[in-house]
Amino acid sequence: MRSLFVHLWRSFLVLIGLGVSFGWAQKKYLVSILDADKEYISGSIFCLHKDKKGFVWMGTPGGLCRFDGTQMHFVRDSAIRAVDLVRTIVEDPNSNFWLGVNRIPSFFERYSTVAYFIRKTERFVHLKEKTKEGWRPMKGQPLGLLGTRLWCISPSNQQLFYFDVATRRKTVVLTQVPFFEDNNFYDHQSMFDGKRYLWIHLLEGILRFDTQTLESCYIFSKHPLNKLGNPTFFSHFKLTEEGIYAATKDFSGRLISNDLRTVKPTTKTQEFFAPHHSVLALPKAVYPYYPHYKTFGDGVQWLWNFNYGYKLNPLIPKFQKVTASTHEVPMKLSNRGFLVLNDSLLRVNLDDYQVLLYNKKTDGLFAPNPNDKLNNTGGRTFRSADGNVWIMAKNGLRVYDSLRKTIRTFVNPDTLQNESKFANTVRDVFETTPTTLVLNTESGMFVFHRKNLTFQRIPFFGTNGRVCLHDKEGRFYVGFNGKLHIGYLQDTVWRATTAPITGAIFRNGYDDVAHNQVLGASATGLFVISKTTWKVTKWTAKEGLASEYVYDVLTDKKGHFWVSSTRGVSRIDPYRSKVENFKLTDGLQSNDFNSRTAYLAPDGEMFFGGSQGFNRFYPEDITKNTYVSQPYLTQLTVKEAPYKLPMVISEATSITLPPDSNSFAIQYSVIDYVSEGVNSYQFRLLGSDSTWVNANKQTIARFIQVPAGKYVFELKAANSDGVWNPIPTRLKIEIRPYFWQTQWFKALLFLGMVIGLYFFDKYRVRQLLAQQRKEIKLMVQTQEIERNRFAKEVHDGIGANLTALRIMVGLLGNVDSAMLKAKLENVLETTFDDLRGLINDMSPRSLKTKGLVGVLRERATLINQTQKVYVIVNVSRKFPKHLAEEYEVNLYRIAQELLQNTLKHASATEATFYLDYIGKCLILSYNDNGVGFDVAQAKHKNGNGLSNLQARTQLLHGTMETHSALEQGMEVTIKIPYDFTLE
Structure with a gap:
């Protein structure tokens, strides 16, 4: 669906006499022609209805047209063809419509x-009824809805019936009704x-049918039950309080009286129906399609015919x-x-000393007759008491003699100055006596003596x-x-x-005689000066x-006070201190x-001149627009494309x-006729920002990443x-979150995190226990290796020495005691050395004092x-002087x-460390130039040496790399994580 902007072809004022009782005084209206775009809708309007929300709906060819005072929105679908005419609209309690659709299957x-x-959903559905030929569209034209009964007429079947919208049943109450059908002349x-x-x-x-008693009453008819008048064809009729x-x-x-008992002639029907009516003089309102008339109680009048609406x-432009x-005018x-030339004609003075004439009654603006001497002489004007017109020219003062129809020019010799081309220009003229005038000129103030035609400066x-x-x-x-x-001039x-x-x-003023005060227009505001006390008050921004x-x-x-300025016109209420x-x-x-362009006519009409023309108005007609606008939404767009809603x-x-539609725009309009x-x-978006955004005349609100x-x-x-x-239009908007933004997902995520932490903790505990078991196993393994090494050292060294000592002791007395003593002392010394070395290997006391480096060097x-x-x-300068005891002991054991x-x-x-x-x-690197060995074979045999080195390295969470081959020596590199800055 597309919204069609109404073309306001022409807006103008007309005087028409319209109203509910046909007894109305003339009133001004601004008439707008509603001419919809022909590409989408014909200009023909067949019915008009204002719904409960304030929209005006027009029945047109091919569908409905909704009008809000500014925009037209055409609604159509395949259920109604372009040639089908919507002739009646009846609204139900749900604001949906029952329509009478005029279908033309053929020319005949x-x-x-x-x-x-x-x-x-803006959908049309045709009602169907079961006939002998099967299910067919229900023929009829709805007129009104009472309760559940939809009252319809069927001119083609000559029936009056009602359709019960609750039971979906049709009941015919009258047959053989001689309906008048539309033709090219009458509706x-x-x-x-x-x-x-x-x-x-x-x-x-006319037939009046009572929907409660189902009684029929005929007037001006041939029917046997005709109650009033002779058979007469009425082209139009209207219901009013008068009848x-x-x-x-x-x-x-x-x-005709409302009780259908009396009738009398009247000419008031011509006020609306007659072709000479002023409304019919509007463009395109041509014979024979005289317009229909309707009002909905808000003062706005609606007229339409087969051509245009x-x-x-009633609230015309104020000025x-x-x-x-x-x-x-070019x-x-x-x-x-x-x-003022006469009761209807004004002379309009323009820039560049041009003149036009304006007829107040006909609103006509035209050039003066070439033979009109007065109005072919340009300049600002002043009419003196004798009827003569004084014209302020740039080369002096001119006077038009109203009796002789002649013009004379008077040049002031005191103002002729070659250096200024405006020196002789007369700006203002004031009449003091029948024989003297006071002039404002570019060279000062002068008195002009009308008898001797001389200028005299006011010194x-x-x-x-x-x-x-x-003043007066x-x-x-x-x-x-x-x-x-x-003061005064004598x-x-x-x-x-x-x-x-x-x-x-002030520049120029107004003598407010009624209130005994003077008003002065200046470049700094409006002065109000009391002529009693000479007190000055001022109105400013x-x-x-x-x-x-x-x-x-x-x-x-x-x-x-009415003032003109550089920013329009203002009305000042001095009693309430209010400015509009x-x-x-x-x-x-x-x-x-x-x-100096303001003019107050005797009847109170005001004129103010400006740079593009002038305004005329009656102050009492300048009323405030109290019509309450009703905003509504027209379209939702997401990512700059229309978004389809249910x-x-x-x-x-x-x-x-x-979730992916959180950047959107809402377009809107207003119902205001x-x-x-x-x-x-x-507008504002509550939940995001409660501050009202002033959109001025903008009709779209954009929201990004909400x-x-x-x-x-x-x-x-x-x-x-x-x-x-007073009450804003509201639309609730819910933006769904992505699934990971939902509460249930967050709850599941939290639950998953709790479960994960629980199992992670259990896993960590198991790992710690496993690590502890591994470390215990390594410690046990290391201790076992140490025990084995200790046992071997004791067996091979100290044990052998002790055996030798036992044998030598057994030889005492049998051999040379001096030689035996020397051997005994040597064996004992060796045993003591081995024992001290073994003890030192088990627990090097100097580690605490000398550190790892000192002990290794020793x-x-x-x-x-x-x-x-x-x-x-060899030791790097970066290597710590002291390490934690656990690291020093184990590294020392590795070095050992x-x-x-x-x-x-x-x-x-x-060998090198x-x-x-x-x-x-x-980093502990070690190499020697020995015979070397096969690393793989050594690991396979799982000898005490490599196993002990690997066990101690793992205790410190380090890594060990071993490189060796036969006759190529051995190279071992051990890396152990250690942050000595944390100590």
Whole structure:
């Protein structure tokens, strides 16, 4: 579906006499032609209905057209063909519609069927009934709904029936009804009065049918039960409180009493039905399609026919404007004042000394006749008491003699200055006596003597004085040297009546006689000066004026001040200290006005001139627009594309969006038949931000990356005068989260984490226990290896020595005692040395004092003294001087094991240790130049040497790499994690 923007072809004022009782006074309306785009909808309108929500629905060819005062939205689907005509609309309690659809299967056949329109989905459904030929569309045209009974007429079957929407049953109550059917000249007028009666348009007369008693009453009919009048064809009839107004083909009328007992002639039917009616003079309202009329109680009038629709807005633009565009004048209309020529005609003074004439009654703007001397002479004008017109020209003062029809020019010799081309320009003229005028010129103030035609300077003010106002009492208000001087002129002599008022200089003023005060328009605001006390008050932007640069001021009958400025027109209520500023949308010619162009007509009408033309208005007609706008939603877009919802968004109260649709935009409009599209908007998204966003005239709200959750979109609208609707339109929006953002997923995740932590803890405990068992096993294994080594050392060393000692002791007395003593001492010394070495190997006491490096170097020195193997100990500067006891003992045992293997098995002559600290790891490298061995075979045999080294390394969570081969020595590298900074 697409929304069609209404083309406002032309907006203009017309005087029409319309109303409920046909006794109305003339009233102004702004008439708008509703001309929809032909590509989507024909301009024909066959019925019009205003629903409970405020939309105006039009029955058109091919579907329905919804109008909100600004936009048209055409609704159609395959159930209604483009040639089908929607002729009647009846709303049910759910705001859905029962429709009468005029179907034209062929040129010679036409009938109406009953259809149902579902608002939420914008679908049409045809009602069907069972006939002899099977199920066929139900022929009929709904007129009204009472309870569950949908009352319909069927002109093709000549039946009046009702359809029970609850039981879905059709009941025929009248047959052989001679309905009038539409033709090219007249429309079918049958209607329901909304309470009880159906009024049926017959070929002759009218049938009133009582839906409660099922009684029929005929008037002006051939029917035997005819109650009133002779058989007559009525082209139109209307129901009013006064009675039934019925019109005939010749537009003569009858007023029939509501009780159908009396009838009398009337001409008031012509006020609406007659072709000479002023509304019919509107464009495209041509014979014979005279418009239908309807109002819905809000003051807006609706007229339509087979061609176009018309909306008559009672709240016209506040100011009627006359500009080059409104009156198709090929020139700039910068206004410089007015001159009243007669009751209807104004002279309009323009820039560049041009002149146009304006007819107030016909709103016509035109050039003067070439033979018109007065109005072909440009310049600002002033009419003196004798009827002569004085014209302010740039080369002097001119006068038009109203009797002789001649023009004369007077040049002031005192102002002829070659250096200034404006030196002789006359700006203002004031009449003091029948024989003298006071002039404002570019060279100062002068008195012009009309008898001797001479200029005389007013010396008091030199060349800088300027008359601002000449009041009714004859006082002059002169701006001079930063002060306002007030007084009288006696010839050219200045007589002050009060002390000068500092700072109250104004450009031009208005003598408010009714309130005994003077109003002054200045570049800094509006001055109000009491002529009783000479007290000065001032209105500025602080008090609410749109602009302090005031051009002109007038007062109305209520004592309100009307001022023009650089920002439009303002109305000041001095009693309530209230300022109301008007803008372009109120009908102003522009925002910029000109000075000395204000004119107050005798009937109270005001004129203000500006740079693009002028405005005219009656102050009492400037009323506030109190029409309450009703905003509604038109479309939802996600990722810049329309988003399909289960129902149209204007009917939705809540929507749900998937997680990937959290960036969206909501388009909106407003139901307002008075503001002519001049509306403002505010919106907010509760749950995200409670602050109202001023969207001004923007009709779309965008939201980016809104988190998952529940929100409420609220929308308010203001009419053309800034009156906001009190209750915002609301739409609940739920943005679903991704599954990982849902509460159940978070709960499952938390539960999983708890279970995972539980099992991880159990696993960690098992690992710790396993590690402990492994370490215990390694300790036991290491201890077992140490025990075996200790046993072997004791057996091979100390044990052998003790055996030798026992044998030697047994030889005592049998051998040379001196030789035996020497051997005994040598064996004992060796045994003691072996025992000390073994004890030292088991528990090196010097580790605590000398550290690992010191003990290794000491051990190397002892071994080097034997001259069997030369041991070298190299240490990096980064290697810690002291380690934790556990690390020093185990590294020492590893070093011992490496030396032990070299001394016993390697037949090496040289061995080297290298200690380093790299990347928080202790590095112990060892190599010798011995016979070497097969590493794989040694691991397979699981000898005590490598096993002991591997066990101690694992106790320190380190790694060991062994490289060796036969006759190639051995190389061992051990890496042990160690962070000595934590100690």
